[in-house]
Amino acid sequence: MKTFTRYIAIALALTSLSGYCSEKVNVSIYSVCSNEYVCDSLGVDFEICDIAPGDTAIVSEKINEIAFPENISWTWEPRIDSISTYNALFYFVQPLLTERVAINTITAEPYWGEDVVNISFSFHDASIFEKLTRDNIGKRLAVAIDGAIYNSPRVNCPIESGRCMVTTRVCNIPRSLTGLYKK
Structure with missing residues (x-):
């Protein structure tokens, strides 16, 4: 029953979020301190x-x-x-990049016993994001949506496409995208 309930929650979250894919959110990239x-x-x-x-x-x-x-x-x-x-x-509190972007897709998947949501978007100028990632290979960059940091992946190679994805637990879906999960 727990698994069934969990997937109902994901279905509700994605139904709620589906209308928000054209909404704009503020995305900031921060340098993570070693x-x-x-x-x-x-x-x-x-x-x-x-x-x-x-x-x-x-x-x-x-x-x-x-x-x-x-x-x-x-x-x-x-x-x-x-x-x-x-x-x-x-x-570091000074962001390396801040841009208002549209959410491209929102997908959910089970991961290590928890449910996670992948929120993807693209920066308007892919060359700026490529330079940012090229300059930070081997370092971690924190990705924030509307001021809340959701993950800090290590940069392994330059990202030329301008596409980025935030992965977070279902219960941490950005409030800017849905009022479904209130704390």
Whole structure:
């Protein structure tokens, strides 16, 4: 019954989202701080990963006690490859790219016991995104939709097409796209 209910939820989410594919959202790309940079800049030696949802408040209190430079911020990034855990993601607050784009497609699929949604879009000027990805090969870039960071993939090669995709858990679907999942 749990599996059946889960797929009903996905069907409802996608039905709700299908009319939003022409809606525009603000997408920003941020440079993610390396662990070495965070340790050197903050004078701490830690990596915060695989935190259970119930523990994020306690860990947040500890992180917020650290004096961050003005150019660095942090957020919780839901892990897609690990069921129900989060990583602390440190990133530079000045975006490398911000653009208002239309959502191309929204698809759902089961993944590691969780349901995820893939939200794809294209930047208007593919050459700008290609340069951005070329300049950041081997580094992580955080992708935000309407101000909320959803994932931070490692760039393995230049992306010449201008196409990008955000993968998030069904329960984290951007509020700008649907009011179905309210917290």
